[in-house]
Amino acid sequence: MTGFDWLVMSGTILFIVGYGLWKSRGNTDIKGYLLADNSLKWWTIGLSIMATQASAITFLSTPGQAFDDGMRFVQFYFGVPIAMVLISIVAIPIYRRLNVFTAYEYLEGRFDLKTRSLTATLFLISRGLAAGMTIYAPAIILSALLGWDIDLTCVGIGIVVMIYTVSGGTKAVSQTQKQQMAVILVGMILAGILMVLKLPPDVSFGDAINIAGKMGKLNTITMPKDFSDFFHDKYNLLSGLVAGTFLMLSYFGTDQSQVQRYLGGKSVTESRLGLMFNGIFKVPMQFLILFIGVMMFVFYQFTAPPLFFNSTEEAQIAQSEQADAYDALNSRFLSLHEEKAAKLREMIQTDQALQLATLQTEVQQMESQARDMRTEAKELIKTHNPNADLNDLDQVFLTFILDHLPIGLVGLLMAVILSAAMSSTSAELNALATTSIVDIYKRSMMDTGSPTHYLRASKVSTMLWGILAIGFALIADSFGNLIQAVNLLGSLFYGTILGIFVIAFFFKWIKGTATFWAAVAGEIAVVAVWLLPQYTETFSWLNVGFLWYNLIGCAIVVGMGMLIQSFGSE
Amino acid sequence: MTDESTSPDTIQDENQELQKIFPLFKSWKALYLFVLAELGILIVLFYLFSQAYA
Numbered sequence: 001m002t003g004f005d006w007l008v009m010s011g012t013i014l015f016i017v018g019y020g021l022w023k024s025r026g027n028t029d030i031k032g033y034l035l036a037d038n039s040l041k042w043w044t045i046g047l048s049i050m051a052t053q054a055s056a057i058t059f060l061s062t063p064g065q066a067f068d069d070g071m072r073f074v075q076f077y078f079g080v081p082i083a084m085v086l087i088s089i090v091a092i093p094i095y096r097r098l099n100v101f102t103a104y105e106y107l108e109g110r111f112d113l114k115t116r117s118l119t120a121t122l123f124l125i126s127r128g129l130a131a132g133m134t135i136y137a138p139a140i141i142l143s144a145l146l147g148w149d150i151d152l153t154c155v156g157i158g159i160v161v162m163i164y165t166v167s168g169g170t171k172a173v174s175q176t177q178k179q180q181m182a183v184i185l186v187g188m189i190l191a192g193i194l195m196v197l198k199l200p201p202d203v204s205f206g207d208a209i210n211i212a213g214k215m216g217k218l219n220t221i222t223m224p225k226d227f228s229d230f231f232h233d234k235y236n237l238l239s240g241l242v243a244g245t246f247l248m249l250s251y252f253g254t255d256q257s258q259v260q261r262y263l264g265g266k267s268v269t270e271s272r273l274g275l276m277f278n279g280i281f282k283v284p285m286q287f288l289i290l291f292i293g294v295m296m297f298v299f300y301q302f303t304a305p306p307l308f309f310n311s312t313e314e315a316q317i318a319q320s321e322q323a324d325a326y327d328a329l330n331s332r333f334l335s336l337h338e339e340k341a342a343k344l345r346e347m348i349q350t351d352q353a354l355q356l357a358t359l360q361t362e363v364q365q366m367e368s369q370a371r372d373m374r375t376e377a378k379e380l381i382k383t384h385n386p387n388a389d390l391n392d393l394d395q396v397f398l399t400f401i402l403d404h405l406p407i408g409l410v411g412l413l414m415a416v417i418l419s420a421a422m423s424s425t426s427a428e429l430n431a432l433a434t435t436s437i438v439d440i441y442k443r444s445m446m447d448t449g450s451p452t453h454y455l456r457a458s459k460v461s462t463m464l465w466g467i468l469a470i471g472f473a474l475i476a477d478s479f480g481n482l483i484q485a486v487n488l489l490g491s492l493f494y495g496t497i498l499g500i501f502v503i504a505f506f507f508k509w510i511k512g513t514a515t516f517w518a519a520v521a522g523e524i525a526v527v528a529v530w531l532l533p534q535y536t537e538t539f540s541w542l543n544v545g546f547l548w549y550n551l552i553g554c555a556i557v558v559g560m561g562m563l564i565q566s567f568g569s570e
Numbered sequence: 571m572t573d574e575s576t577s578p579d580t581i582q583d584e585n586q587e588l589q590k591i592f593p594l595f596k597s598w599k600a601l602y603l604f605v606l607a608e609l610g611i612l613i614v615l616f617y618l619f620s621q622a623y624a
Contacts, residue, residue: 074616081609085602213623220616269587279605283612
């Protein structure tokens, strides 16, 4: 990164933080601090909801995912519009009428204190761990490619977020997210345009789309091949519409980091419109990001890509005993790449169907050979460093930015990545502090404090969660596959929480105690569905994708709630 | 949902408030249908897009 890139990046971040601090000054009580005095307009809510969901890893990983697997990941988001409509109809009027600070507060009125506390605790555990990962995940990628110190990057991101989140609360979070989302969209669109402009002169945009299609990267809609695939394949039309809807209902309807975004709305209408904004623009936005990844794939068909996208690991292996073997493999990879590029050019020029089909088969075979070579390279890296992270897809987009984008835009794209990391972290800290103070501290520990006392407690709580998140990010490196573990942890809890809310909204005859024990049973069942297939063959049929845990957990909680209420005594 | 939030008066008020911001949508039901229809159209377009270039 050049000095000018540093200037663009730090200038953008400083402007956003300063703007957030300025717009959020003057909080005197927790209603102002945690609910932004119910002053937010729909476009702020909509952008804030989008920014909360889109973490840095979204912008780093998603183009890499399209580069490798094509565009079918877009189907994962098909549940968003459906969930937005359902939440808008069912949840928002209730939350707003009761004037609650958290989604869990509503559960005490509907059920009892123990159900509220259980749900709030499930949220604090899963989201508390995730907050650390939101900081750690981009830091590890930035440190790998830019040589930044990983600990300093984690602390830097954490402290900047804490400054405005502690100081300005929800209003600062939402106002900064609006700016962050604008920077993110402008940066991504510019990156996409430049990617197309950087294609060779003899390859038009239309040719690029044709090549992507012929190489199977425009697989936007896919169907499960059979019944088993329906449950095991994470990204297809049916799993996106069915399981995806349950996941999005859980996330947007019951996760406080999202609920808090629309609770700060000026009215029911503003809150609902914020959700509709997300329902309308989320799928096209993800399509755009994936399309950028596909264009990057085409770009790297004509410009030689590295054999392995993690430059730190590549530099290390160049100094090792495997250096000669790696160099030889790289030479083979580069000559195969040139041969493939020549075939692709022939494909563009030919208008004979038969020749086109032959060339397509040849190119696909070469692509398969290139994949094998990348696998071979990973094995060499693994021989040299058994602890090396072999998933380099997260680094593909960042490598493109650093190697091929002009000065200034590199700084802007770095600001995009940091903005995304900050926007989701700030929403998480804000929600964790709110739940800790409103659902635990104020409700069960200290209910006689003054408004100033609770305001101060909320700020301290935000700071403590920030320190905890930074601390967790700093030790995250010691754990193996932590990203997967934290994602799994979220899926393990979401279904149960959604089940509790489904009973609350739709099954008025089921009471608190039945719901509480149904939630306990649901949680045990979901953990069993996750663990049993790993340890015994007998239960291998239970082995389903993470996405389905939400539906399973929810269904078990509702079913058990009905049973316990019908046959138990309360 | 509560009785209060589904009463005809409330629904009418909510629809009027929506119309003030987006005159195109006469009721929330119309906006919800628009959001779901957009998803349906996107799925069809995505399908045609992937088939056209396969």
